[in-house]
Amino acid sequence: LKKINVGVIGLGRIGKLHADNVLKFIPDLQLQAVADVNLDEAWYCERNINKAYSAPEPIIEDPDIDAVLICSPTPTHVPLIISAAKAGKHIFCEKPVALEIDAIQQALDVVNETGITFQIGFNRRFDPNFKKIHQAVVDGEVGAPHLVRITSYDPAPPPPEYVAQSGGIFLDMSIHDFDMARYLAGSEIVEIFATGGVLVNKWIGEAGDVDTAIIQLKFANGALGVIDNCRQAAYGYDQRVEVFGAKGNISAHNKTPTNTVLSTAEGVVADKPHHFFLERYQDSYIGELQAFADSITQQKPSITDPKDGLMAARVALAAKQSFEAHQTIKLD
Numbered sequence: 001l002k003k004i005n006v007g008v009i010g011l012g013r014i015g016k017l018h019a020d021n022v023l024k025f026i027p028d029l030q031l032q033a034v035a036d037v038n039l040d041e042a043w044y045c046e047r048n049i050n051k052a053y054s055a056p057e058p059i060i061e062d063p064d065i066d067a068v069l070i071c072s073p074t075p076t077h078v079p080l081i082i083s084a085a086k087a088g089k090h091i092f093c094e095k096p097v098a099l100e101i102d103a104i105q106q107a108l109d110v111v112n113e114t115g116i117t118f119q120i121g122f123n124r125r126f127d128p129n130f131k132k133i134h135q136a137v138v139d140g141e142v143g144a145p146h147l148v149r150i151t152s153y154d155p156a157p158p159p160p161e162y163v164a165q166s167g168g169i170f171l172d173m174s175i176h177d178f179d180m181a182r183y184l185a186g187s188e189i190v191e192i193f194a195t196g197g198v199l200v201n202k203w204i205g206e207a208g209d210v211d212t213a214i215i216q217l218k219f220a221n222g223a224l225g226v227i228d229n230c231r232q233a234a235y236g237y238d239q240r241v242e243v244f245g246a247k248g249n250i251s252a253h254n255k256t257p258t259n260t261v262l263s264t265a266e267g268v269v270a271d272k273p274h275h276f277f278l279e280r281y282q283d284s285y286i287g288e289l290q291a292f293a294d295s296i297t298q299q300k301p302s303i304t305d306p307k308d309g310l311m312a313a314r315v316a317l318a319a320k321q322s323f324e325a326h327q328t329i330k331l332d
C-alpha cells in the first residue's frame with residue numbers, strides 16, 4: 001500500500017505535536033515537509049526533515065505531497081484550505097476552521113467540489129473515555145439522554161498574542177465542548193444561553209474576552225446540556241464529561257499520571273490531573289491522525305467532517321452573541 005506523504009503547516013504547540021506523532025506512531029503517513037513563517041531549524045534538523053520552508057506555498061505546490069496538516073493560527077486556515085484543496089491535497093485542519101460562517105462555508109464548498117478527504121481537529125472524539133460514553137449512548141445503555149454535562153478548565157491562559165487571534169473563549173476553547181456536546185447527545189444544539197466573567201486575568205478582559213463561562217444548551221431531541229469553562233485551574237487540566245439518561249448515567253473523570261492514592265493519618269492524597277492537552281489527550285491526537293490516514297486509504301468519510309466544523313462554529317458564534325446580548329439564542 002502506498003504511504004501518504006504529508007506536509008505540516010505551522011509548527012507551534014500543536015503542529016510540533018502532530019508532526020512528532022506522525023513520525024512516531026502513524027506508519028501510513030510519511031512526514032516529508034514542514035513550513036512555518038518562523039522556522040525552528042534545530043527542531044526539523046533533529047528529525048531529518050529534508051523539506052523545510054518559511055512559507056506554506058512550496059508544500060501546497062509540491063506534487064509529491066498527498067496531504068497537509070494545517071496547524072497555523074486560525075486566521076490562516078481558510079486561505080490554506082482553499083489553496084490546498086484546489087491543489088488536490090487531503091486536509092487535516094486544526095479547529096476552528098475560521099471565525100466567520102461565510103468564510104467556513106466558502107472553504108467547505110471548495111472542499112466538497114474537489115472531493116478531497118477533509119478532517120477537522122476535534123480530537124476529543126478520539127479520546128477512549130469519551131468514545132465509550134458516545135457508544136454507550138448510541139447503544140441505549142443510559143437510555144434517552146436527559147442531561148449532558150461538560151467541565152473543561154485549562155491550567156493556565158494562553159499568551160496574549162494567541163488570545164488576540166483566537167476569536168475569544170467560545171470560538172477557541174468552548175468549541176471543543178460544543179462538538180463533544182453534539183457528539184454525546186446525538187443531536188443538534190437548538191438553543192443556547194452563555195454567560196461569562198473575567199476572574200483570572202484582567203488583560204483577558206482588556207482584550208475583549210472572558211476567562212470563565214457557563215453555557216446552557218437545549219438539543220433538538222429535548223435533552224439539556226451545561227458546559228462550564230475556565231482558562232485557569234490551579235490543579236491542572238480539568239476535563240470531565242457526564243451523560244445522564246432515562247436508564248442511567250455514564251461519566252469520565254480526569255486522567256492522572258498515576259492512579260495511586262496515598263492514605264495516612266494526615267489525609268488521602270491522589271495525583272493531580274495531567275497538566276494540559278499535550279499529555280491529557282495524547283491518545284486522541286494519535287487516534288485522530290490514524291483516522292485521517294484510514295479515511296484517505298479506505299476512502300471512507302471522516303469522523304469529524306466539514307459539517308462538524310461548521311456546526312460547532314455556528315454554536316460558538318451563537319454563544320458569543322448570547323453572552324453579548326444577555327439573551328437566549330435559537331439555532332435552526
Ligand SMILES: NC(=O)c1ccc[n+]([C@@H]2O[C@H](COP(=O)([O-])OP(=O)(O)OC[C@H]3O[C@@H](n4cnc5c(N)ncnc54)[C@H](O)[C@@H]3O)[C@@H](O)[C@H]2O)c1
Binds near residue numbers: 009010015076095123
Ligand atoms: N486541537 C487542539 O487540542 C488544539 C490545541 C491547540 C491549538 N489548536 C489550534 O491549532 C492552531 C494553532 O495553535 P497553536 O496553539 O499551535 O499556535 P502557536 O501560536 O503555538 O503556533 C502557530 C505556528 O504557526 C506559525 N505560523 C503563523 N502563520 C503561519 C503561516 N501563514 N504559515 C505557516 N506557519 C505560520 C507560527 O510561526 C507558529 O509557529 C489554532 O487554530 C488553534 O485553535 C488546537
